Amino acid sequence: MKNELLSYFGLGLHSILGGVKESFFAGVEEIRLRVGKPIIIYKNNKEYFVGADGGVYTDINLGYRPTAKEVNKTLELMCGYSLYAFGEEIKNGYITLQSGHRVGITGQVITENGAITGIKNINGLNLRVSHEVLGCSNEVIRYVCEPDLKHCMIISPPACGKTTLLRDIVRIVSDGYGGRPGQKVGVVDERSEIAGCYMGVAQNNIGQRTDVLDSCPKSIGMKMLLRSMSPRLIAVDEIGSRADIDAIDEVTNAGVKIICTVHGRDIDDLLKKPVLNGLLNKNLFELFIVLGYDKKPGKIMGVYGQDYKRAT
Template sequence: MVEEKEYLDRTERAERQGLERLLSYFPAWIRSLITEDVEGTEEVAMDLDRPLVIRRRGEQYLYREVSAADIEYFYNKVGSFRSNGRAGIPGTLHRISVIRDSDDLAIGFTIRFGRAIPGIAKPLQKWISGRDSVLIIGPPGVGKTTLLRGIVEEKAKVLKARLVVVDTSNEIAGDGTVPHPIIGSARRMMVGDPRKQASIIMQAITNHSPETIVVDEIGYHDDVAVLETARRRGVDIVATVHGEDLIDVLENPVLKPLLGYPDLEHGRRLTRPSFRIGIAVLAKGVYKVYPDFTLAIDQALHREDPEGEVVDTRLR
């Protein structure tokens, strides 16, 4: 119990300090607007001589135009961006992306407010606590990565250092060499360039003896090939993919090997899928769990509604 309290205290402290630092990057007038509902703020878009856009609780709000002085102030606060156009704040989950003009000058930013929510995956515990591979499905911005962190949090309590997070662009465990405390005792391997994700996954498998590997946003052929290798070696996978629903994922040609080579035209698959459990993120905090992912795939291939259980954590 003492250990759990210390973990929660560390997480809460990291969240508070990280938010304070991020807010300090904004010009005062933007900072004031954000703090009107800081808990509901999801994203801020700043573009030169264009209206400021703040996305809160799924809605967009427009304000006065962003000036060159606002852009310069924010850029100087951030300091520098990586080659992929992103920057972060060490120890936090917030993500900052830059837009540049043809002369490579910064003319806009997208600031994604990342949050660690301890216990977010507890309502799904009976499906995620075991040694089963899990695929999380959902469109951008719906909360896939937040749920993924929650699953890491739950699994790390059992697997500890045998759980390895392959963290591309530091999306899961935040920026900086020391990962955010939300991942508990799990280990983190950083990936600066998404094109190198597959090689880091292979390093994790061959060098660090994980029981489970966690990956956010698989989508390259090399990712799929190395994850197939992981499953053949007995390593479980927890991963996210983009898609509005299961059919979207089945229609993605890159992912076919992990889904049993589904043939939508003939309504069948050739092999067993690499995942035992599927979770579709329907909205923030609303999930449809497919406890038998193989059955769900077969039903989708037959144009039936896949059997699953809807869990709405907003009601709890």
């Protein structure tokens, strides 16, 4: 993990972070770089500051403050010296790296006729480390697959492991759960976070019968998979737009099961989202899994049935 993450950091940051013990990198959730501000690493819901000597401290004043050049170089390395290839993603404020790590980007936003055309003078990067946790869905998989595969929605605040859980459910359904035969699964991986595709090949374990449309807009990808790959289940991450809802409608009308994730704290929060009202009013989803943070991400806070009543 250390060497992989280190390869993304340029100039002085490479040697500074290189001085951090390898064991510390296990379980790291975020590495934040801000120009002129201390480097912060988030781990187990605590923040740590990395000093110029590579030491990890809890005192903010000991944190090394990267320069604009170092931050820019780091972004260049993260993009494989090909910023142009990430242009569309940068416009959305993030890029996805190999292995599915996501990097949030802040800086001076350039707009033209109200639309974002790019970001310059980058002042901050937030590397969110993707963790593949095989078996993290063991607690809930029976609700998803028994007695038959269900339409399922995973609700979670940011950075609480919804993509990790989705990935593991996809893997188990694809490989076959509890002696059942594996199912054909289609994944529309708009942000390359589920499969973590690199040059088109999934880097994460997403099962033997899973087809991935990488970097494809969800609303288009769902329809493409439906028409071309005859999936039994389609998985998408972070739905939220009107186009996503329409595509889910089309998928479910065709008899294909859907599993998706959505940002939210709990069921009540979900019901307050106007864009999801139409979808929820149809009583389509048979299962809701709520995730939260309890010492570490991925805590199952509750599993709810079609009537929003707690199953566990």
